[in-house]
Amino acid sequence: MAEVRVTVAVACVLRVFLADPAEARYGYELMQLTRFPSGKVYPILTRLQRAGWLIKEREKIDPAQAGRPVRCLYRLSAQGVESARYELAVLAEQLGPAALRVRGLQPEGGLT
């Protein structure tokens, strides 16, 4: 299983997916939601897909009827939901107010 290094950009993409874990998203839609350019979104999508966090699916439409080519959608796998939630929680803990406390100066159980 490929390891995913959750950078801030990766976390932004994961947050969009976690907003509604069952929802599948288009690549362009993700660009709009994250305000990232294509050059940032697609490498992340590829990485997450290779790691098994994301599932890539083809739209089930008839291109002739819809008048446009079949687009691809990305959706979190069950493992992806779990991993993404966990990694974002870790990140939130690292970035949150707790990170500002200097280790060693703070009593283990907090101030009592």
Place this chain on the structure above:
Amino acid sequence: VSLILAVLVALAPLGIWLVLNAITPIYQEEMRTRLSRLPNALIRLAASRLPPNARADAADEWQAELAFMLSGTAGLPVTRLLRGTRYALGLLRVSRSIARELSASDQPAADRETPAASPVQEVTRFGIGALISQLANEFPNVRESKIRFLEAEGLIKPTRTLEGYRTFSASDVERLRFILRAQRDQYLPLRIIRDQLDNMIPPQQISRPGPGAR
């Protein structure tokens, strides 16, 4: 002479504006027909840098997104075209790193070993027909109406495709088996089954120990 010059300078912006107004429609039409080939060519170039087995897929996906962008209703045609070109250029810029990503682990994710932390992996989703044939071994009498009923009662929550078709995951199938067994073997009412299901911990909520976890 200086007076004439001053008048000319004053009128110059007006003249430029008139000329621009006259040529813009022609210019826009030209851009739309000719330049829409540019992003497509850039995408083909970007895709050609990927490993051979991924090329066609990537080109299809990106060109479909581009077609969607260009045919959209937001913004002027030229704006959309620029957006499409920027999209294609972005892909071209990172095509090498995408290629590295693809060849670094050159096997589909579905074939990999499932980690112990997540016993159920949603890899494929299937429609209601495939679901019923999966259940047919154990529950030959289950029909589509039964699935719809269980959904209406809130016991299962299949996701929908864009067209509104229900799609089910492997965990949905397990949930359904649980429900159907409880009805068949223990004659439990749906209310009780729902309570039992609600009290089960969904797999994604089991926390994994690791750095940062308390």
